[in-house]
Structure formats: C-alpha cells, structure tokens
Amino acid sequence: MKTQRPAAGRRRGSVLMITVCLSFIIGVVLLSCLSLVKSQNQAVARSQAWNICMPVVEAGIEEGMAHLNNKRESSYVANGWTQSGTDLIRQRNYGDGFYTVNINLTDPLKAIVVCTGYVRLPVLVAQANHPLLAAVNSGGVAYVCRAVQVVAKRQGLFQKVMLAKERIDMNGNGILTDSFDSTDPNLSTGGVYDPAKVSDNGDVGSIAGLTNTVGVGNADIKGRVHTGKGGTVLIGNQNGVVGSLAWHAAGKSGVEPGWANDDMNIWLPDVELPFTGGAFPPVGGVVTSNGTPYTYKYVLSGGNFELAGLDVKSGERIAVTGDSVLLVKGDVTMVGGVDILPGGSLQMYVTGTSATLGGSGINNAGRATNFVYFGLPSNKTLSLPSNGDFTGVIYAPSADLKLNGGGSSLMQFCGACVNRSITIGGHYTFHFDQSLRGSSPRQDYVIISWVEL
C-alpha cells in the first residue's frame, strides 16, 4: 500500500480557500447582526425623541395658558412674548430642543394655542438619513417635531345654579331647581323667568367627595347633581327627584339614571380686591321714579365706591342707577334693601367675616348679572333671611351660604351661587339663568379641546 501526501503548495491553497469562505460567512453574519442592532437602535432612539417631544409640546402649552391667565401683566407683550396682529408668539429653549407657541386671539374669549415642540435627534439617527426616520432641519440641526393645537375658552363663573366646595343641604320645603334663559324668548318672557318656559339645566354641584355630599331631601332638581369622587346624593325616605323634565313629568322619584355623577373636579379661584385706591364713599340722595321722589341712604350712580362697613337699617335703601362697584371692607348688615334701577348694576365685594342680605333683599327687575356679590377669602358667612325674591349671582367660595326666610310662601332665586357650603332652610325655588354660562364674569381660560396636528 502506498499513500502519497499531496504537494505542499496544493495543501496551502485548500486551507486558504476554507479560511476565506469561513471568514466570508462569519463576516456576513456579523454584518447582518450589526446592521440589525444599528437599525433597531436608530428606531428606538427616534421613538424616544418622538415621545420626549410630547412633554416639550405640553410645556409650551402650559406656558401659553399661564401667559393668557397672567393677571399681573397689563399687556400680553411681556415676558418674552411678541405680538403680530392678533397672534402672540413665544419661543423658548427646552433642554436639547425648543418649542414655539402661537396664541391666536382673534376671538378674545376663545384663544387658539398652537405649540410645536422640537427635540434634537440623536446623531445616530440624524446621520442615518433614512426616509423612515424623517426629521426637520433647523439651523443645520436635525429635529423631530410634533405640534398640538388647543382651544381655550373663558367661560362664565357660573355654570350651575348651585355650586359648593362642601355640602349642600336642602332642608326646606318646596325647594325646586330648574333653568331659563333670559336671552332666549323660548325660555323666558321678556327676559324674565316664566314657569311655562323652563329647561332642565338647574344643575347642582359640589366638589366634595363625602357621604351625602348633596342632601336633596324632598327637593325637585330639574337638572343633574355632581359631586367629587366618592360623593353621594342623599334622597333618603323623602320624595326628592333628580332628573330631566320628562322624568319629573312622568311622576318618578329618586335619581334618573345618569343624572347624578361623582366626576366633579374643578378649581374655584379666590376673589381679589377690585381696586386698591381711587374709590369714593357713596353718598345719599333723592332719586325720582315715575315722578315720585325717593330718598336713599346711598345712591350708586356709577364708578368705584368703598365703605368700611355696610349697615342698612330697616326703612333705609340703596339705589343703584349706574354700573357701580362697591367694596365693603367690613361686615354687611342689610335689613332694608337695594334697588337696582334701570341702567344700573352693582358688583359688591365684601371682605368682612359675615354678611346678611335681609329685609326686602335685592330688588332687581333686570338680569341676574345686574347684581353680583363677591365674597373675598375673609368672608366666611353669608345669610339671605330675606322676604323678597332674589335676582343676582353670588360668588363667595369661602363663605357658608344660609338661605332662610320666606315664611310659608315660595321665594324665587333667579341666578346662581358659588359658596363653601349651602344650607337651604326656607322655601326657595332656584332658577338658573343659562345665559350666565356665557355672560357672567369670566373665569380664567380653560382648555376645551386638544388635538395633535
């Protein structure tokens, strides 16, 4: 037997070929792996930048909203904001990126805020130049950008007939809530409440989440009841009804399904002083009406007035003949009354601990916004032991409101109230003027829609 070794040159060639093949295979595999890892890394990096963009955009929207609601500045052109026509514009660097905010105020009650956020793309992605990793270029830097448009509206302070931070107790008899619209002839007559033209927007709300947050008792609520999370509505063994007009018309009792909800979550801002100087003390006078002269303790003919305290005794009255603002830096005791005469309106700001609007109360033949009561944070109690109807609105979020009086007759409360708590002991029927939602004193801008562009 003879076996021959191959020539040395041929052996070396085979080894070389095998080595080359192996290296090629390993190289291809390695390249594929690296390529996969790279593309995944790029996709993850871009996704992260894309998601980071949302907080940047919302930071811009927050700044825009803060600017709109900033009462400290007398002009919108402040704090780095510029104005172009009806647009306000601001750009701010934010981390590695920036955002631009544009506020359109063509309608001053309805601002359109558009914010575009830019986040710098990681170099890994920026250099990839891949169509699926699209970027915008600004100043030679690649960014990923997203834009959001929000619409912010200044709604009226009064959206419900009764709103409280804490409990609402309806202890009286014959209590009723419904709504009308003083600007709609189908829901009012001559701008005044008409029992034949009512709607079921007499909503009652409390932001408290307590057991029995709203004690309906035997009241007829022609509207919805809202409470904070976990808050409940107490009907008890009494014949209280909460629901639509149809629910009431059908003679049903209890809460109509879907008309009580524990989703209430709003912020009630404190009242601030209307002015810090330049007001005058009001003086008395004679006002002639239909040829008959009447003597008033104070005549508020328009402008700003200030008193250290207000004490209107029985037989005394206040006349309001112009658009007036009265700041009372003390308690209010009213046994007489206030006459809001044609062409007059009164905004009363009270800093005193307690206020009592009794006697014949507020005689306001016009719309509810003609009498606005503002209780500052130091105003803790407000009583309405009146024997007359009340047409006006009350915003005193730190004050407990007590409604008594009326004897056996029903009294009408046309307007709305916002208080710390509300206790009703008298015979009141509450009629919410729906026009208050749009025409009452405005609250801050609130976002009503949010859309990513």
Add this chain to the structure above:
Amino acid sequence: MRFCTGGRPACAGVTLVELMIGVFLTALAATALLILSASTGRSLAEMTNYVDLDHYNRVALDKLTRELRQVRYLVSVANNKKSVTFSDKDGLDVTYTYSPPNKALLRIKSGQTTTLLQQCDSFDFQFFHRTPLSNNFALSSTSITNCKVVSFSWQCSRSLLGRKVNTEQGQAARIVIRNKKQI
C-alpha cells in the same frame, strides 16, 4: 512491499493511523463548524425576529398612545374588557378589539379594520377616574362615564421553527384622555 525513504517527497505517504487521525480531526472541525453555523444562524434569525417584534410593538404603542390621548371619551367596554370603543376626536366611534383566537389587536373605524398587533398573546385594558383621591396618588378605577385615564398592557411573542423564542412583555402605557370633559 516497498517503503519510500524520507529523502524522496514524491514517494512520501501516511500511515493508516495518521489517516484516521486526520479524518477524525477533520470530522471534528466540520462538526464544530456546523454547530457554529447553526447556532449563528439561529441567533441571527432570533435577533431578526426580535427586532421585527420590537419594531411592531413600538409602532403599535406609539400609535395607540397618540390616538387615545385625543379621543373624546370612552363609549363602551365589552364584558371581557377585550374590546373598547371610544368616541374619536372627529366624533366617530373607534373600536380597539383584541381577538384571542387570532392573537391580534384590531382597530375598527368607519367599517375599516386595521391590524395593530399580531401574535399578541394577551392584552388588557384598565380604566381610571379623573378625580384624585385625597392623600393618595393612586388612581381609582371608574365607570365608563367617568373614564379619564386608560391603561393598557400586552404581551407578544414570536416563534421560530415551531418554538416560542421571543417575547415582549414590557409594553404598557397609561394615557390621559385630554379631551374628556366633565359632564
């Protein structure tokens, strides 16, 4: 029999023992190469599989978060919580349905069905209330009407040669519905 002498390479040969050792070593090297190739190939396939899985998961997550953020409100939830319907930003209903038999998450709007996820082993929705509880940062579960926050999570997997090799468990998000308003 004739033996070649070492001084004559042309006549040089190997013994049977040398040959057997050579064959054995070659077989060993070939086997190692084969195992290495198979292993490398499988790893590459698994990695490709995972990259693909990760890509689809991320795209689905980004798409879902973007859409849910701007819906108007939650309309309905199926009893098994596998199908939810929202009122979309344009007022039309959009439904997200998880189909366990098909292991797919579907988006249905205006009669058009889009597959968001495939080979999805499980999918869960959770719904939370808007209002915070006092002294507590936790969100509380809610009824459909009051749903302000939507949370979802899923698990996907991929198989290779009939064996489950990749899973993705970390896909979860909690989205605040921006347009949900108080009723």
